[in-house]
Amino acid sequence: MPASADELLALLDLEDLDVNLFRGRQPETSLQRVFGGQVAAQALLAAARTTDPAYVVHSLHSYFLLPGDTAVPIIYDVERLRDGRSFGTRRVVARQHGRPIYYLTANFQKAEEGFEHQDVMPEVIPPEEGLDLGAMFRSRGGGSTEEWEREWAALDVRYVGNSRQGLPEDPAHPARARLWIRVNGEMGDDPLQHLAAFTYASDMTLLGSTLVPHGVNISSPGMQVASLDHTVWFHRSFRADEWWLYDQESPSASGGRGLAVARVFTQDGTLGATVAQEGLIRHRD
Template sequence: MPASADDLVALLDLEDLDLNLFRGRQPDTALQRVFGGQVAAQALLAAARTTDPAYVAHSLHSYFLLPGDTAVPIIYDVERLRDGRSFATRRVVARQHGRAIYYLTANFQRPEEGFEHQDVMPDVPAPEEGIDLGAMFRARGSGNTAEWEREWAALDVRYVGNSQQGLPEDPSRPARARLWIRVNGELSDDPLQHLAAFTYASDMTLLGSTLVPHGVHISTPGMQVASLDHTVWFHRPFRADQWWLYDQESPSASGGRGLAIARVFTQDGVLAASVAQEGLIRRRD
């Protein structure tokens, strides 16, 4: 996986094959399947490559269909669904071995003025007061430590707490988690690069919040965990290489699935994005 911000940018750069057709590269990784954030970010970039730069991505909705093969590139086929005066819509199918592994629909909008309101950011410790995720794995004696340091060095993640430990008690919301995240390095000033890098990182840690009340982690032996779908709404411009708060909550888990919803705040309190994901959280006894 990318070991730096430069490696992440290189991973998310696509090769043009033909009109509306792109190829995404694969990182050097020990993971057994393609990271969902990678395919989502590459698909978003493929959609943007076919869209007038005057339009800015404001939402994406996607489904993970099959595990991706890390040994071969991914082909992204873009369908231009709409090019209107205010909005443009693209559908992207990601393929490997002749099969669809992922579908994304992205909507783009010409920036315009309108009504403004937002939630207030919760009162949380500064990122520097959070626990480095690698250090937390080491403290647990988790086998994930080496994998984290090898695969996720391009991201800086600081754990704030969850509804079992570290966050104010709220019995009405038993599954919550908060983290500070940023790209571990400096990106360019291209807004699309920041949207793609954020999309890459947004697939991390969400399903962990669905397990908080149940006394298990994603890495607990016997757990089968996988993203099923992923949605992002981009509200306001922000930089992915500066700290953003991932304020996560899971309102429901049932039928072997967990739903996670998150608000994304910049360090100065701007609500920059919202994310939702449902995933498989199956205990295999």
């Protein structure tokens, strides 16, 4: 997996194969399947490559169909569903071995003025006071250090707390988690690259919030965890290489599935995006 901002941008850079057809590269990884955020980000970039730059993505909706094979590239086939005066829509199918592994539909819009309101960012500690997940793994030594450096060093993640520890009690919402996240290194000023890098990172921690009330985590023995779908609404532009608060909440878990919804705030309190994901959180004895 990418170990720096430059490696992340290189991973997300697609190869043009034909009209509406692209190929995404794979990183060196020990993961058993392709990271969902990678597929989502590459698919978003494929959709954007076929869209007039005057249109900016405002939402994506997607389903993970099959585990991705980390040993072969992914082919992204874009269908131009609509090009209107205000909105454009693209559908992308990601394929490996001739089979669809992921579907994405993205909607784009020309910039326009309109009504404005947003939620207020909750009071949280600054990122500098959060628990550095990389440092936490390094303090454990051994394989944990190597895994973090190899797989997730492109992201700087600071844990704020969850419903069990670190956050104020809220019995009405028993499954909450908050983290500060940014790309670990400076990126350029291309807004599309920041949208793609954020999409990549947005898949990293969501399902963890669905497990908070149950005293387990995604790496606990017997846990089978996988993203089933992923949705992002982009409200306002922000930089992926500057701190953003991932304010996560899980309103429900049932039937072996957990739902997580997250608000994304910049440090100045701007609500940049809303993310939702349902995933498999199956526990096997």
